[in-house]
Amino acid sequence: LALPVGDEALATRLRExxxxxxxxxxxxxxxxxxxxxxxxxxxxxxxxxxxxxxxVLLAAEAGDRPDADExxxxxxxxxxxxxxxxxxxxxxxEADLRRGADTAHSRWGNHVAILTGDFLFxxxxxxxxxxxxxxxxxxxxxxxxxxEGQILETIAxxxxxxxxxxxxxxxxxxxxxxxxxxxxxxxxxxGASREVEEALTAYGEIVGSAFQLSDDILDxxxxxxxxxxxxxxxLREGVRTLPVLMALASTDPADARLRELLDGxxxxxxRHAEALDLLRKHPAIEEARAYVVAEAERAKARLVPVxxxxxxxxxxxxxxxxxxxxA
Ligand code: FPP
Ligand code: MG
Ligand code: MG
Numbered sequence: 131l132a133l134p135v136g137d138e139a140l141a142t143r144l145r146e147x148x149x150x151x152x153x154x155x156x157x158x159x160x161x162x163x164x165x166x167x168x169x170x171x172x173x174x175x176x177x178x179x180x181x182x183x184x185x186v187l188l189a190a191e192a193g194d195r196p197d198a199d200e201x202x203x204x205x206x207x208x209x210x211x212x213x214x215x216x217x218x219x220x221x222x223x224e225a226d227l228r229r230g231a232d233t234a235h236s237r238w239g240n241h242v243a244i245l246t247g248d249f250l251f252x253x254x255x256x257x258x259x260x261x262x263x264x265x266x267x268x269x270x271x272x273x274x275x276x277x278e279g280q281i282l283e284t285i286a287x288x289x290x291x292x293x294x295x296x297x298x299x300x301x302x303x304x305x306x307x308x309x310x311x312x313x314x315x316x317x318x319x320x321g322a323s324r325e326v327e328e329a330l331t332a333y334g335e336i337v338g339s340a341f342q343l344s345d346d347i348l349d350x351x352x353x354x355x356x357x358x359x360x361x362x363x364x365l366r367e368g369v370r371t372l373p374v375l376m377a378l379a380s381t382d383p384a385d386a387r388l389r390e391l392l393d394g395x396x397x398x399x400x401r402h403a404e405a406l407d408l409l410r411k412h413p414a415i416e417e418a419r420a421y422v423v424a425e426a427e428r429a430k431a432r433l434v435p436v437x438x439x440x441x442x443x444x445x446x447x448x449x450x451x452x453x454x455x456x457a
Contacts, residue, residue: 133184134447137440143196144187151183151205158206158253159213169234169246170253173213176231177358181341182208182312188448189313189330190320191441203260204315207269208308210254215276215308217247222280223367230358265315272311279303283369294375301342302335309338329435333445336429341452343422346371348457350409356457362406365396372421377414388412419453426453 135141159170183205190196219225220233221243227233235243251273258269279300287296313334317327348357349364350373364371370378370392377388391405409415426449436442 134451135440135444136447137444140191140440140444144184144191147187147202147205148180148184150202151180151187151209154202154206155209158210158257159250161249166246166249169238169242170249172231172234172237172246173216173229176229178213178229180209182212182309185309185312185334185337185448186316188441188444189316189322189334191444192317192326192330192436193320193322195321198319198321200261200319201316203257204265204319205312207254207258207261207265208312208315210250210257211269211273211276212308214247214250214254215280217243217250219280222284223363225360225363227354227360228358261315261319265318268311268314272307275303275307279305279307293370293378294372297370297372297375298339301339301346305342305345306335306338309341310335313337323435325435329432330445333429333432333449336425336432337449337452340422340425340429340449343372343418343425344452344455347373347415347418347422348455350374350406351415352456358457362402365405365409366402368396373409373412373414373418376417376421377409377412380414385412422453426450 133141133144135144155174156171159167159174161167161170186201186205186208187196190198190201216228217234220228221235221240225233226236233243234246238246255266255269258266279302282296282303283300287293310331311334313330314327317330322330346364349359349361349371352361354361365374374392377385378392388405388408391401391408394401396402396405429449430446433442433445436445
């Protein structure tokens with residue numbers, strides 16, 4: 131993810147601060163046991179966009195003490211929580227590739243992957259304690275939402291429930307929550323006013339969900355080289371994401387075959403490949419992209435309390451990038 135910052139001075143500052151976060155993170159994933167350090171640093175060293183830490187740093191710029199040490203700590207907290215959740219997520223999704231590298235469970239087995247996630251989450255919690263009781267409470271509430279979202283994903287929408295609404299609830303829980311908290315922590319520890327903190331949190335929630343919607347579109351539309359993941363993983367796991375839900379809403383008779391495939395077993399390689407191919411050509415992909423662009427606009431509209439200037443412009447560009455990203 132390139133820094134979406136037009137202002138050179140701000141870009142330089144953020145790059146410097148991101149460097150501090152990166153150094154601190156390398157220390158936080160260390161364990162007394164060498165083997166644990168190897169596993170816990172595996173995903174972090176494989177890459178990653180550091181999207182959440184960047185949002186913490188950027189939101190902190192809306193306050194009057196963006197250089198506070200707590201901002202760096204908070205950036206580490208959210209990235210460690212995110213990392214922890216990825217170890218667990220890859221077990222649940224049976225994903226074999228992330229950030230272009232073998233996933234932890236495919237290399238070391240499920241037990242090790244789960245415990246490494248627990249280790250990272252513990253590290254994150256320990257660090258949150260340095261930020262005080264309110265931060266711990268926010269972190270705990272965020273974690274509750276993450277887990278609820280992730281569990282809800284394994285449960286199909288009820289008969290009286292709108293599947294799109296169900297899916298959006300999953301997305302807000304599993305991804306919107308932690309990205310909202312990233313913006314909140316940044317604003318809070320960077321010394322922003324209460325009003326700005328609330329605005330940035332609302333912005334973060336929408337941008338965060340949009341980030342996941344983009345991710346879900348990329349799961350279908352991108353190839354492995356771009357995403358560093360195996361395409362079609364959601365489909366194989368039977369998770370109906372935005373483009374699939376939009377395609378299923380179509381009444382075009384030409385979609386009969388796609389519908390039949392989507393209603394059947396997609397763990398079969400041939401059926402999976404055919405469904406993926408049909409989806410990639412389907413107008414639902416563009417429809418989903420347009421939906422995400424509209425969400426980015428909605429996020430930007432929440433930025434009104436942030437004074438106009440380079441920081442606000444960067445937050446706007448950040449929302450745009452989320453909606454149009456290709457990796
Ligand atoms: C990725 O979604 C998964 C998440 C954003 C949240 C996962 C949350 C948990 C596993 C619960 C929390 C557990 C701990 C220890 C913090 P995805 O599978 O759609 O995205 P992907 O394409 O990146 O795999
Ligand atoms: Mg996954
Ligand atoms: Mg998942």
